[in-house]
Amino acid sequence: MTFPTFTSTQIDPRARGKELGTHRSKAIRANLSGYSDLFTVAGATATQVRAWGEAALERTAEWAPHLAEEIAGIAGGAGLEPWQVAVVNARTEILAAIDATGEGECSTSVVLPGAGEAPRTVQTWDWHDHLRDAPMLWELEPRPGHVVRTFTEAGALAKIGVNTGGLGIHFNILRHDSDTADLGVPVHLIARRILDEATTVAEAADIARSATVSASTVITAVTSSDAASIEISPAGVAVIPPEPDGVLQHCNHFLDPALAKDERHSTDRPSTYVRFQHLRANIEGLSSDDHTKRALAMLSHGPDDAPVCAHPDQTMPINQRWETVATIALDLVGARLRVHQGGPCQVTEATWQTF
Template sequence: MTFPTFTSTQSGPHARGKELGTDRRRQITGNLAGYTDLFTVAGATGAQVRSWGEQALDRTAIWAPWLAEEIIGIAAGAGLEPWQLAVVNARTEILAAIDAVGHGECSTSVVLPAAGPARTVQTWDWHDHLRDAPMLWEFEPRPGHVVRTFTEAGVLAKIGVNSAGLGVHFNILRHDTDTADLGVPVHLIARRILDEATTVAEAADIARSATVSASTVITAVTASDAASIEISPAGVSAVPPDADGVLMHCNHFLDQELAAGERHATERPGTYDRLRHLRDHVEGLSAEDLNGRALAMLGHAPDDAPVCAHPDLTQPLNQRWETLATIGLDVSAGRMRVHQGGPCQVTEATWQTF
């Protein structure tokens, strides 16, 4: 099983978006329908969702007008209104606005070895009814600068690498200052980092330039440097690796000041168990072999930390979680390796190189 891939041939933002939207129309409209269902179950009205989409697009147009143009182009190609594509890109912000909660989510590990490039792996957990949303997308935001991203159909970026040797992992957070007054979507911060940054410091500066309404952590990685860039309306903090070059992150703030407003862990305490699991398996997560790193992540509830999630089909769709992908970045080569599913299904043959 592999994820669908698309390589853009167009260079301008609107044209690039329209090309993607035209080619992936069915997948994009299906992703929008899945999020519409999720928002409805979580308690949002159609009028609220449209207003939030319009607001997200307006904020994006101020912060990065070329990204707003790309969203408009994707919408045109997919036969949708621009606000509808903005809704898909702002799904984290809308879920924060609704104050939606659940018990799944992602785990990320980065190890900077004494010799050789960074060794990374993460699980990406999301709602099982959206398992057909992920895709792999390659494009050149400027000549000679290639970006490859694992994302959801219609979303401008998520986890990825660029040809300058920088990559990003992605985990959701929640903070007391999250608000329904929508700001720049955090997925677009990840996209702009991939488009523009060549260093971890540049990635953090891009994150600090955005006014946000929802929280997340973007772990930026180069061959020899890394930081978990924790983003919230209360501020941005770049958390470095420890003295041994180890940087682990789940779904709670690690920065001491931002952690004072922690929301996610109070409602989803499993994030602490997952972080302990990662720290207890540093040796395996330091392995040069990605397959070994993925297997070191493996843990199932209730007997172990819920790093590898499987949906409980007795629950409503907003409370069903599945590990939809396991991903490692090769920042030196500007590529990623992706496995469809959780660590418990990993073998040497299941990795898709992109």
């Protein structure tokens, strides 16, 4: 099984958005419907969701007008209002505004093996199982000669990805006491601007610092010779470098000592610490130059072991069901993604999708 793909032909942001919205209309509308259900179960009203979507669109227009134009184009192509597509892009911010909690989410590992060798990266992407059909792979050219390839959700401008400038990013959600219902720039749009504009880790961090946010996340930026986990929260941005051995790993809790003082996942999602310990214990496998071996090194199931590979409990409501929807490795040399649909327990040499 593979994720759907789409390659944009348009350079102009609004035209590019309209092209995507037209071709992926059904999936975008289904993704919006799935999030509407999630927000309702988590306690939000339709009036609140619209207000948050409108606020997210306004913040985006102030920070990156061209991305607001692209969102408007997607909406036009999909037969939606721009605020509705903004809701999909701001789902992290809306869930933080609702103060939604639950056990689950992503684990990321990066190893820089040394000069002349490509970074070894892999992550699991966990999300609510009723949204398992939302992901897609999207190739676009934000400016002539600069290609971005991203694993994202239908209607969202980016998530995990690579660019032909030699930079890639992984993506994990965080929660912090400073998270607020006063909607800021969506973190998914920070990821998109990094992919569009950055070719170094320092440039990626500068882009993150330029945004006023209302929700927390960590974007791990990687180049052939450098890496850093850029922890983003309303309380500030921290840059976490690799350990001296070149290992950089992240789950769903802050590693920066100052930001960690107001960490939310220590109580909301304590398994993040167990998953992090699992990554630390499996550095040898995660250092392999074979992406299948790296994925298998992530393999661990709860409740007896770290729940890196998640499977939903169908007795729970949709906002409390978590599934490892994808396992993803970055190929920075080829500016490609290696994507497996599902968790590490299903990975084989033949199940990878190269994009």
